[in-house]
Amino acid sequence: MVDIPEHLLQRSKERRKALGLPVPGEEGGEEAPAEAPAAEVGADAPAAETPAAEAPAASAGEDVTTESGTKIPAHLLERAKRRRAAAGGGGGDVAAAGTGAAAAATATLPAPATTGPGGHTQRLLTVVKSGSIQQTRAEAQDKVHTWPHLLVVEFASILIVTAALTIFSAVVKAPLLGLADFNKTPNPSKAPWYFLGLQELLTMFHPMVAGVTIPGMGLFLLMVAPFVDKNPSNKPKDRKFAIILFTMFVMMWSVLVIIGSFFRGPGFNFIMPWKDGIFFEL
Secondary structure (H helix, E strand, C coil), X not given: CCCCCHHHHHHHHHHHHHHCCCCCCCCCCCCCCCCCCHHHCCCCCHHHHCCHHHCCCCCCCCCEEXXXXXXXXXXXXXXXXXXXXXXXXXXXXXXXXXXXXXXXXXXXXXXXXXXXXXXXXXXXXXXXXXXXXXXXXXXXXXXXXXXXXXXXXXXXXXXXXHHHHHXXXXXXXXXXXXXXCCCCCCCCCCCCHHHHHHHHHHCCCCHHHHXXXXXHXXXXXXXXXXXXXXXXXXXXXXXXXXXXXXXXXXXXXXXXXXXXXXXXXXXXXXXXXXXXXXXXXX
């Protein structure tokens, strides 16, 4: 006696219902045999291992019962017969086809007609080199690093200016004057060269205008210029506003300094340097 687990019996009933076969124990079905082998549970059970010689012959449209008590439905036998014929195995015996219950459920496909080197059936489509599939390129940016691009240029400028001041100080003699005498005011009395522009303005305008208003307006315009001209280009042809503004400021201040240095004589009066001499000391 072989005890069949309950879950296997339930699975067998479900499969028989799906195949449209009578289910033992239910209405219209026959009683389950006392010694039902485990091979009855599924089509892929050990019934597939039954040799063809042990399967009795059966006419078309009838079920086949093997010696072990396994009943193979007729429609599975027909399906196995058709697949074997399609696979090139010929019609064959119906009883021999019936023994292949597993072949009816899982029929093997014919082997591929052609094979590669060494009998391999895989096909190599292409060879992909290692690396990213999508090539990405870095986008050009209008930015440079502070070091070394900016600091190197600034350091070179500092060295050039220092060398120029050293050479100028060694060539041009600029001795210190004597002690100041408050009882004797030099004539003309001139401010240092970097203040001669303001001193020249005092001869033309009121001290409030020359010393506060005009310099204040100039400094204010220089501070506002970067907010007015927001052009990021560093090409001279694209920065006409900034270049014109800076040129006007430099030219105006340079002219005032030159007039105060070389064209002002005793009493700070206007003179011609090539006629009355130069009243200017470093």
